[in-house]
Amino acid sequence: MNYPLYDERDNKWICMGWDSQIYENERISSGMAVRIDYNQEAGRYLPTRLNSVIQARQKTDTSKVVTRGYNLYLKDYIFNENLEIIQSSNSKELQPPQ
Numbered sequence: 001m002n003y004p005l006y007d008e009r010d011n012k013w014i015c016m017g018w019d020s021q022i023y024e025n026e027r028i029s030s031g032m033a034v035r036i037d038y039n040q041e042a043g044r045y046l047p048t049r050l051n052s053v054i055q056a057r058q059k060t061d062t063s064k065v066v067t068r069g070y071n072l073y074l075k076d077y078i079f080n081e082n083l084e085i086i087q088s089s090n091s092k093e094l095q096p097p098q
Contacts, residue, residue, distance in 0.1 A: 005035075014038065014045050030056035049073050 003019040017035035021028050034052045038045040050072040058064045 009045065012045075017050075030054070047074055 001021050001023070005016045005018060006013045007016045015036065017033070019031070019033045021031045023029065032052060032054045034050055036047050037049040037051070039048050040046075052070045052072070053067065054070070055065050055067045058066055
């Protein structure tokens, strides 16, 4: 099961992260929580860091839960394609940043 988290910034929805859970025999066997930090550049929000916490039950001892945290830093990256603004039929007219 995935549970995305969104926040509204400048009349736009951006994904702030997600929580995931894996069930085995109607019991949570593992889970993950990811949060995203953004910087605003040229009117667009670009991810700079992903923070994740992962929990899983040990295979040898199903009552013991192991927790690990990770940080993934993003910098000096470029897109191999231009970013495109996609408008839905019920959204306000969006103009690309100048």
